[in-house]
Amino acid sequence: MSKAPQTSPPFPDEAAEAPDKPGDSYVQSFARGLAVIRTFNAERPEQTLTDVAAAAGLTRAGARRILLTLQTLGYVEAEGRLFRLTPKILDLGFAYLTSMPFWNLAEPVMEELSAQVHESCSAAVLDRTEIVYVLRVPTHKIMTINLSIGSRLPAYCTSMGRVLLSALSDEELDAALDATQIVAYTPRTIVDKDELKTTIAQVRAQGWAVVDQELEAGLISLSAPIRNRQGRVIAALNISGNVQRNSAKQMVKAFLEPLQQASRTVSDLVARRG
Secondary structure (H helix, E strand, O other): OOOOOOOOOOOOOHHHOOOOOOOOOOOHHHHHHHHHHHOOOOOOOEEOHHHHHHHHOOOHHHHHHHHHHHHHHOOEEEEOOEEEEOHHHHHHHHHHHHHOOOHHHHHHHHHHHHHHHOOEEEEEEEEOOEEEEEEEEOOOOOOOOOOOOOOEEEOOOOHHHHHHHHOOOHHHHHHHHHOOOOOOOOOOOOOOHHHHHHHHHHHHHHOOEEEEOOOOOOEEEEEEEEEOOOOOEEEEEEEEEEOOOOOHHHHHHHHHHHHHHHHHHHHHHHHHHO
16 A cells, blocks of 8 residues: 555644734734644654744743643643653543534444444544544554544545535635645545546535545545534545455445435434534
């Protein structure tokens, strides 16, 4: 298989960038604290003060004040010169997950779907140009990276991403694609923006997406939307498989109906709760 993309954000310095003159309501010190948190990732699980300051675009003194504040609050711990996040940081992420209306509702439906089709099943939401995994029921290991809750992948070349992008207005879609660093992960990856827009328009019309080895060689993914009570797409649900077991056509023929039924079931549960 080809090398899969990194799950860390594609623009490492983006965390340190502040909006242009956001106004009096913008709390710069809070934004800097979040920037410091975001400097820690799989490639940088432990960092010195100098590392953090450079990655966050801060002075050493500013980074030190933030790290010591986070340490006092229990979100960071220090060992010698090295700082690392503590498990308490998960509280921030799970506060979001537990506030999502389909968090508890979708998991049993996804487990049943995965058992029915004998393939991995995931749910994701859109964050600007990326999808973020919020639920996952794995079966076979089909990618060279381990996907888990919080993992990020580019939206433009993933089936869940295309379902979520298809729910945007034309203006929002243009803005998302313009902000996307479009690269060819495989020879099959669509990198032309006009072709991407045509493909996403087809997804919008048919209500589902299939991506055939555009993210990684051998990986095929089929996705459908999850909607809230107002009919707005709030997440996407997918089935992922390997080309050695099923072609894209075979996946659509065998799995599209149960996938759409599962997405409708979750959407109905969300609507009843809301």
